[in-house]
Amino acid sequence: MSSFPLVVCCTAGIIALLAGLGCETTSDDPAALLAASRQAVENNPDDLDARYEFGVAALEAGSHREALASFDRVLRADSSHAGSWSGTGQVLSLLGQQKRAMAAFQRAISLNPDDVAAHRGLGLIALHQQRYAAARQSYSRAVELVPKHAPSRYNLGVAYSKESAYEEAVRQMRRAIELDEEYVLPYVALSRIYCAKLGECEEGVRLLRQALARAPNEILLHAELGSAELQLGRADQAVAAFQRALRLDSVAVEALVGLGTAQAQLGQWAASEAALQRAIELNPVFPEAHYQLSLLFMRQGRTTEAQQKMETFERINVYFDQIRHYRSLLADNAHNVDALIGLGTILARLGMPARAAAQYEKALAVAPSHAEAWHNLGSAYFRLSRLEEAIQAYRRAVDLADGYAQAWTNLGTAQLVAGETAAARNSFQRALALAPDAADAHSGLGNANLREGNPRAAIRRFQEALQLDSTLTSGHYGLAMAYGALGDTVRAAQQLRIFQRYSEQQPTSAP
Template sequence: MTDHHDSAPAASRRGGDGSPWEAVLHDPARAEGAVLLGLAAARLGRAEAAIRWFRRAARLQPGWADAWAALADACRRAGRRREAAGAFAMLLSLSPADGAALVNLAVLERAAGHPRAAVRRLRRALALDRRQAATWNNFGNALRDLGATAQAAAAWRTALALDPGQADALGNLGGARRDQDRFAEAGVLLRRALALAPQHAALHGVLAYALSGEGRLAEAERACRRALALAPALADPLCTLGLTVQRRGGTDALRWFDRAAAASPGHPLARFNRGLAELESGALADGWANYACRFAAGRAGRERRFSIPEWRGEPLAGKRLFIWREQGVGDELLFASCYADAIRQADQVVIECEPRLLPLFARSFPKAIVRAEQPLRGRALVETVDCDLHSSAGSLPRHLRGGLADFPPRSSWLFPDPARLLERRQQLDGIGGDLRVGIAWRSQLMTLERQWAYLPLDDWGPVLGVAGVTFVNLQYDDCEAEIQRAEARFGVPIYELERLDLKNDFEGSAALTANLDLVIAPANSVAELAGALGVPVWRFGARDWTHLGSGVRPWYPSMRVFHPRAGEPLSAALGRIAAELRRAAALACRAGAEAPGPRPPARPVRRTHPQAPSPRRH
């Protein structure tokens, strides 16, 4: 939320030659008269007429600061940002210590996408007067634009120390907590702000987003509607309302996204959210076009700029294509399903991947040049690569997956190291029953908003209670205590391989996963890796855009999806998985009984067990 400082001339001032205002009121040929006529027009709501009079005053007396202040303020109020910025700049050339002009010009520079210039102006304003709470609030806004979130929060806290009734600073601080997924803290701050400014529509919208993040969807919807009752064309609460309706199972989310886009043409979050809804419904052409707004909407990594053009679907014959990663590892594995198609079409492809994936990708795409992603700090503002075209990984499906028929029938696109594969097979031989099942239960990025897509291991009783199954841990973070607790509660061992870092050793993880009969996991990189390797995988969770309007995830032929039905908790999906697993275990048991010869002897495997837990080792 942004403040400004009024900088129009006071009615009691005298003109540049000292004559009283009354003497020149009806003399528009003099600058003072033009200013007074402009003020009168402004009071009557005739903004354009006021601007014309103030322009005349500035032409008649270019060195009169009050004329430029009046023109700047009138243009700002009329939304003519460029002209307002020029007038404020002229005012500052005449009066460099005008703090209000510095703040107003900084606000305009922020709106024009120049936060560094805004920060410089606001530092100057604060050097003139550090007691202005509104200036500190705007300083925090500009710092936030630069990504300096800690400094921004400190500036907002200073604004509140100077003026505890600064509703905008409270709202900004609450918005920062919301962006950190600290939704409960955000709600406290935002309610304080709304107690001070109950008619502040944008604050109701920010509160709605925080409530949605807490899963308090009915309250979030009410907050959205309160914001829209105050300001029907406010795009952000329209977007939040669409998301809330969608999460509550409503069917009219698209109309709210459309209203947001109409209220703020080109609004990136509205277009992105609409794109996800379109993809989820199977409208791929429009969905991919709107999905391209993910960078501007802040829903992907930082967009990169290159000295070469972006690939927009034109023929790649004779061209060199550079592909760069943009999101998390799970998304990277999914989008990598398109790499082989690009390699087949282009003369040469250079793939930049997450460093941990480098050996796996280099083996799996031998005709491409594969290299590790460059650190962000070492990148140029405009990057130069030895290729003709570039594409982010998430933009490839727009040109290669226009319909479900464009998904090739290949069973996998990643291939583990044969030596590591044999090593893991030897480690697994001889443990447990006839069906080896890898399990994972959450994502590494566990925010309050995302927690609804996952179930703790304590809730896996129906699955872990299936007889004839050997469970192998694939959860890649610190989960030792959870495993021991589940073993003690359900009386079943969960095996882990010694000296295997599931988080950082993707070669080892791929070799282990490829040796399993089945993987059960939610929406995380474990499920994506299993699908990319062609291993049977059962993925549980809510339906999302990656289903592309189908009952499966067409990216992964080996993947089966289990969704909770309308009104069911997520645990219901695990119950259906347990029923299917019992059937699979019975089939594996019969097949094992018919197979000749005993299993080979066991190799070194660490088993966590409730009676004899051992320390976790990689």
């Protein structure tokens, strides 16, 4: 495991990047603080300081929309209020609007070059975007301004490690531990660096045991210790560590995979298979579980099952870095719209429409006017045969973005399947008005012609579609049906053979 969690600045589960807040909460009861701040604004609506403090309180209480509105009200009255720009950046970052968040943080720094919150915010965005040199620069400046801030030291270490500057990464991680010995993540990161990069895994184990002496109930530490012991060839000790992690959290997927891997090395095949199957049940897109299960089956001579699992591993592993990246973003901020949509898109590509739909629904709960999320949700519903809901979602997408040609095409497809041929024709025509070279929209009109009993017109449409995309399976299949309707069995059979050939070369397409 070579990736590291990223940290903003967390206390009591609340992320705080705002100027003046540092890593200290301003109240043990964020709800009470929010109520008091709201009352202060109601008592004096023109008091900008009160509005700013209300924005801070709303952010701390997780009321992001209220926070954004409050900071915006301050900035409309005083566009040079650096704290409100920092606050705006933090809210936008939490909402997954990274480009706008960067602009807000940069504006804050232009007004106040010593705004440590803005530097940290830019650093975190850069880490998420894998711009490690920029992240290093931002966190270096943040550390210059506030040297004794452990999370900034940690994230600076992450940036150095991603640039393969392991000596400096170790220095920053160790400094983070010196500043806060209870801080778990630097111990984990150091263990990974020592084991995976420096060949000093025993030092990694020592650090993890040191951390566990202080935090014996930290699941991450037990799981990481299991991984280190496994790397050192001590499978029995690895099993014990993973089992301790699972006693604390029975659905910790990485611990289950580690346990299954260690048990396989000890010849405990039944227990290993149970652990790995449970991991896959909990997270079917965790590739290592499929890989280890394939190896286990191979050891047992179950070659067909082993091959199937290896094929699943290879299919999922293509997306693993992206999946891990999106999940890292969501671990920091469960409301990151871009990450939710990105993860949903991968799940859809992997043939998991129900899981994809769940991600899009979460995104829309945060950003109900996001046309792409509505479109993608419609596609997930379509694949689940939830036609009415698919049509509603596609309609919402085109209502929000009338020029969204693909959404019009997919709306037409769903309407056609639902038997709404006239409505489907209108949708396909709208798509072609926006994108005349949209092969799938031409094919859709061909299908509408077939439904209306006009195979000759359908043939012309399918041929237009195939001139634009000769591999379009729906075009070849439609031609086969149209030729069949005219009694031309030779051409129909020819198109069916082409359809079958292309279908074998690519996944079956759906909106």
